[in-house]
Amino acid sequence: MKSALFQKVKTLSQLRQTIRKLKKEGKKIVLCHGVFDLIHPGHIRHLTSAKKYGDILVITVTADKYIKKGPGRPIFQEALRAEVLSSLNMVDFVAILNSESAVEAIKALKPDYYVKGPDYKSRKKRSKIPQKLIDETQALQVFGGKTVFTDDIVFSSSKLISEYLSVYPKKTKEYLDDLKNRYSADYITDRLSTLENLKIIVIGDSIIDQYHYCFPVGKSSKEPLIVHQFMIDENFAGGVLATANHLASLTKNIHLVSLLGTKKSFEKFILKHLKTNITPKFFYRTDTSTTVKRRYLDRFTRQKLFQISYLNDDPIEPILEKKINKYLKAEIKKFDFVIVNDFGHGLLTEKLIRTICHEAKYLALNVQSNSANYGFNVITKYPRADFVCIDEHEIRLAAHDKYSDLRFLIKKIYKKMKSTLMIITRGSNGSLSYTEKGGFYETPALTDKVVDRVGAGDALFSIASPCAYKTLETEIIPFIGNVAGALQIQIVGHRKSIEFATMVKFINRLLI
Numbered sequence: 001m002k003s004a005l006f007q008k009v010k011t012l013s014q015l016r017q018t019i020r021k022l023k024k025e026g027k028k029i030v031l032c033h034g035v036f037d038l039i040h041p042g043h044i045r046h047l048t049s050a051k052k053y054g055d056i057l058v059i060t061v062t063a064d065k066y067i068k069k070g071p072g073r074p075i076f077q078e079a080l081r082a083e084v085l086s087s088l089n090m091v092d093f094v095a096i097l098n099s100e101s102a103v104e105a106i107k108a109l110k111p112d113y114y115v116k117g118p119d120y121k122s123r124k125k126r127s128k129i130p131q132k133l134i135d136e137t138q139a140l141q142v143f144g145g146k147t148v149f150t151d152d153i154v155f156s157s158s159k160l161i162s163e164y165l166s167v168y169p170k171k172t173k174e175y176l177d178d179l180k181n182r183y184s185a186d187y188i189t190d191r192l193s194t195l196e197n198l199k200i201i202v203i204g205d206s207i208i209d210q211y212h213y214c215f216p217v218g219k220s221s222k223e224p225l226i227v228h229q230f231m232i233d234e235n236f237a238g239g240v241l242a243t244a245n246h247l248a249s250l251t252k253n254i255h256l257v258s259l260l261g262t263k264k265s266f267e268k269f270i271l272k273h274l275k276t277n278i279t280p281k282f283f284y285r286t287d288t289s290t291t292v293k294r295r296y297l298d299r300f301t302r303q304k305l306f307q308i309s310y311l312n313d314d315p316i317e318p319i320l321e322k323k324i325n326k327y328l329k330a331e332i333k334k335f336d337f338v339i340v341n342d343f344g345h346g347l348l349t350e351k352l353i354r355t356i357c358h359e360a361k362y363l364a365l366n367v368q369s370n371s372a373n374y375g376f377n378v379i380t381k382y383p384r385a386d387f388v389c390i391d392e393h394e395i396r397l398a399a400h401d402k403y404s405d406l407r408f409l410i411k412k413i414y415k416k417m418k419s420t421l422m423i424i425t426r427g428s429n430g431s432l433s434y435t436e437k438g439g440f441y442e443t444p445a446l447t448d449k450v451v452d453r454v455g456a457g458d459a460l461f462s463i464a465s466p467c468a469y470k471t472l473e474t475e476i477i478p479f480i481g482n483v484a485g486a487l488q489i490q491i492v493g494h495r496k497s498i499e500f501a502t503m504v505k506f507i508n509r510l511l512i
């Protein structure tokens, strides 16, 4: 019996061959895709209805590492989820898919029908239709496949799991229960939708993040050294470029000001990787290249082995500084607010900082500490900022205080910066926010799946900044920020930026 079940579970390439043969025999193919973490009566009705569209019902399930449904999910690992589905009579084949969407399966199998459940049918608003369903429908259109919706009782695995099984750590569950008693996912999403017309200027250092994947071939015969063979590389638009891309999912127009080097500018690459609603204004320093941070990683585990930075963090030359200063003086006043993402790589000189702080009606500020600027690049370089978002280490460096209570330090720096909101990010411990009126507010981390930590703080900062400017509720701002942090940490480097629809989906899952 068990082996018969396992015959139903195939890899996508095995399935491609099998389905091709069945199609030649004139069979109609039906595809369903999802997580299927906890099979319930709604699934059974859905799959039974789906089967009626054709002869062969194929289910693809999302592999564990691509599931973004919050901490503790999936409850059941991919092999078990596939096994359970394969034990159902109406199911002919199951495959595990290395992606959240079914696009890859649609392209490989070319099903006659792609069947979604009744919960998708009612989504009329574009913001509620997930990007992956749009992509899936497009992939079907190429060969004339149809998307159809079943119409039966609706249950949600996520809701059942959230109500009847305890998947979240106790603290996270208490936090989410409390939050959802006060705000619905729709309310939060609607608040996020109000940000789209803001006029934002983003200023900061551009970084090209390079990932060079390698394979350890063995020990060097001459040195005590592990030699790695280069396999493949990937470049990402990082630093302020990533911040602008995240923001561009929330607002219609972003103006970006940054600095490139002329020796190796990467400008073509950057322009290709900036979202179309970002208008960049680049200044150029002639003595250097655009900052590159190249990491060497193990190809399979993605463990980082070594980093080389190509950077010139000397302050920019006075003529260029004068030119940028003039530009900022003229431009900043045209915008509702200014976001500064300062990586300490030479652009933001004392003079430019003074101008920004003087001209900005509202300033959201993140000043990063990294290996090149450790201890030198601190938030207190700026005389003021309305919204400050840095990590715990960075506030300790700014306060020159390694050991004191974090809350004491936050109050001290908050006052010094004349802020109205401060969010201190704390990696897997989430974040701690502070306002003078509301006091402290703790938000737990919203995922336990870490793919790559690069850029999590920047994602949180960029998404929280317009929320802070718009004075969204003080609990909602760090919640949305931590949603962005959780999503970013599941992405390799800056392969993708945070998308509005992905945030909405994740918020709905968390507050179900």
Ligand SMILES: Nc1ncnc2c1ncn2[C@@H]1O[C@H](COP(=O)(O)OP(=O)(O)OP(=O)(O)O)[C@@H](O)[C@H]1O
Residues within 6 Å of the ligand: 368, 390, 391, 392, 425, 426, 427, 428, 429, 430, 431, 444, 445, 446, 447, 448, 449, 450, 453, 454, 455, 456, 457, 458, 459, 460, 481, 482, 483, 485, 486, 489
């Ligand atoms: N290990 C983790 N597990 C779960 N969530 C995490 C983890 N690390 C980060 N996050 C999420 O991302 C947010 C920001 O992360 P973190 O505090 O590491 O920022 P950071 O140090 O500024 O990072 P970076 O400068 O690399 O962008 C956290 O508040 C949390 O929501």
Ligand SMILES: [Mg+2]
Residues within 6 Å of the ligand: 368, 390, 391, 457, 458
């Ligand atoms: Mg950071």
